[in-house]
Amino acid sequence: MQSYSDKINIVWLKRDIRSQDHEPLALVSAKETPFLVCYIFEPSLLKGHDSSLRHQRFVYQSLHDLENRLSAYNIPVNIFYGEAVDVIADLIKQFPALTMFSYQESGTQKTWNRDKAVIRLLKDSEAVWQQVQKNGVQRGINHRRTWDKNWYATMNTPVITNEYTHQPDLPLENNFPLPIDFIEKLSTSIPDFQPGGESYAWKYLQSFTQERGKSYHWQISKPRESRKSCSRLSPYLAWGNISIKQVLHYTKSHENFASNKLAFTGMMTRLKWHDHFIQKFEVECKYETHCVNQGYELLERTKNTEFIKAWEEGLTGFPLVDACMRCVKKTGWINFRMRAMVVSMLCHHFDQDWRHGVYHLARLFLDYEPGIHYPQFQMQAGTTGTNTVRIYNPIKQSQDHDPNGIFIKKWVPELRNVPKEFIHEPWRMSAMEEATYKVYIGKDYPKPIVDCKGAAKKARDKIWGHRKNLLVKKEQQRILATHIRPNRKQINIKPKSLK
Ligand SMILES: Cc1cc2nc3c(=O)[nH]c(=O)nc-3n(C[C@H](O)[C@H](O)[C@H](O)COP(=O)(O)OP(=O)(O)OC[C@H]3O[C@@H](n4cnc5c(N)ncnc54)[C@H](O)[C@@H]3O)c2cc1C
Known part of the structure; x- marks a missing residue:
């Protein structure tokens, strides 16, 4: 193997696959030193409980889009398949x-361990690794006293315009190429999923600000309408096809901002939540496997594999819950309220430990972002001890947000002939009505696996009762001190770069 003795720079792409507002790429492009752009598919991470082919395809599509953008400057995107320490050692x-150069990653314990292994490897060499802050997530803090101020300061800096010049060819040997069968799997595109890449991220943002976002604030909770009126930026933000700052600045300075202030500000507020949740995970990534509030480890639950299977397969007998579970399996996305409701059903009505469902949804969500997913899942499961526990009534949610059962009938076609007065509770049909609509509950579609009212009452007593536990109370103090901002502010972004 040839060794190239001159200095070179490397950009290690992780969840930041884009060409603009990219600090590591800006740092290397500003220097004379030639550089390589690299992405590593790491088999040990691909095998993880939280990983799925739909995520990997999205990443692959994003890398292709980046390749297209950088090819004009003779900058290839080098894609490796191997453990990061082995690839970097090579x-x-x-x-x-x-x-x-790379962005700091607020990932799972596995990615932290991998980063530590890379640091150990670099200690024994001349090589250096410089990591920069990602979005508004701050490394090394264990309280929120200055978090808001710093977050605004970051978001009010200009968006980076990355400029590229032609790069010399570097004599790189890729000793970790992607296996052919893996490429084949990655190359199949499935039309039900949002396609990956920076170009699509901008298309979604533009169509949201131009038209779709007008109804954002009043359709956000509706399972069908929200598919169009929510920004749908989450997979692009999760894999870094677009940055939080780019979305904030673009939206705030959009010509439609004034006429859609309520809707756009609602979306922008959530961009701050994005970083707020990831910040929790940056501080304590054990929230992937441990209750946020350790006191909830003492809550007794009995694993019921039949309930878990029914939930996963969308066969619980609760039409809206089943429609959501089938829809997310097919498309990779459901809106916030429906996510909260399906988690609430699993952990409250079906009385299952949150860990029995958290990876299933992580694999299904195309926008899987560990820093949001685990803290949000636990918030809905009621194991943080600091948030109000919401036990969603699936019948009421259905009546309120899918009154005519259009979403239900799309995803649970067994119920397509059921009229709207029974669509939320099909088990209430009489034998005669079942015969009229040609659907037999318990045969064509399951009866509810629990009694909704009774299960909710039991869950409420259990979870609220446990709040009195001494460890829960003690933990509450720690959680508030570490993760809660003392003063909250309205979103106040001045897009300086666009002035
Ligand atoms: C159990 C559960 C698990 C979740 N897992 C994820 C996940 O893995 N990845 C993920 O991006 N979101 C997750 N969310 C949050 C939220 O449901 C999604 O971000 C949102 O539905 C994405 O759709 P959108 O891009 O159209 O959002 P919009 O409403 O248009 O909001 C814009 C952006 O703000 C951020 N955002 C929106 N809502 C929230 C929220 N409640 N908390 C934190 N950030 C938010 C997202 O980045 C989103 O793309 C989860 C919510 C729950 C209840």
């Missing part, structure tokens, strides 16, 4: 004087 052999 790069160090080829380029001993390398400096690596």
